[in-house]
């Protein structure tokens with residue numbers, strides 16, 4: 236297991252500089268501390284209170300079970316999204332989400348038409364290993380993943396090269412992880428459940444669903 240937790244070159248870690256992570260077959264970069272114009276905890280609470288959360292029932296290997304987290308899908312009208320045997324219809328953008336979307340779009344110079352929010356209520360919530368490789372996202376999706384609240388460990392495991400160790404990347408509040416290029420084709424990722432008590436964490440993955448004309 237490899238842990239990427241400390242800056243190895245402090246010049247690269249100034250708040251507004253994007254750090255490219257040295258990961259084979261992937262294009263992954265990280266901002267450690269975004270300026271969101273508002274304290275992170277305030278935004279976290281706004282999202283906890285103002286989001287239409289639900290706990291999805293999904294089918295994995297033919298078995299139905301409740302996801303160990305809450306989620307919500309927001310986006311432009313008619314942008315349905317299908318994953319793990321469910322199709323979700325988008326809720327309408329609210330002011331908080333539009334503000335975050337526009338901040339992130341200008342930072343990464345890419346536009347997004349949807350966001351999946353995940354709410355990890357405590358250490359018992361997590362997300363299994365998966366790739367965001369649904370055809371609706373296109374061949375080389377750009378996914379911008381904002382974390383707020385409790386720091387949790389983002390796991391990355393190569394899909395084919397067993398000699399590569401699993402990477403453990405702690406995602407602190409206010410960090411933005413940007414996944415691009417072939418990342419989803421070669422790597423799976425997930426959020427580990429924890430043994431020690433954890434406070435709430437919300438992750439927002441901004442995505443672009445391809446609109447078929």
Ligand SMILES: O=C(O)CCC(=O)C(=O)O
Pocket residue numbers: 351353362367380382389406424425426438440
């Ligand atoms: O919570 C995270 O950091 C990961 C979320 C994720 O992988 C997803 O929404 O597909």
Ligand SMILES: [Mn+2]
Pocket residue numbers: 365366367424
């Ligand atoms: Mn994902």
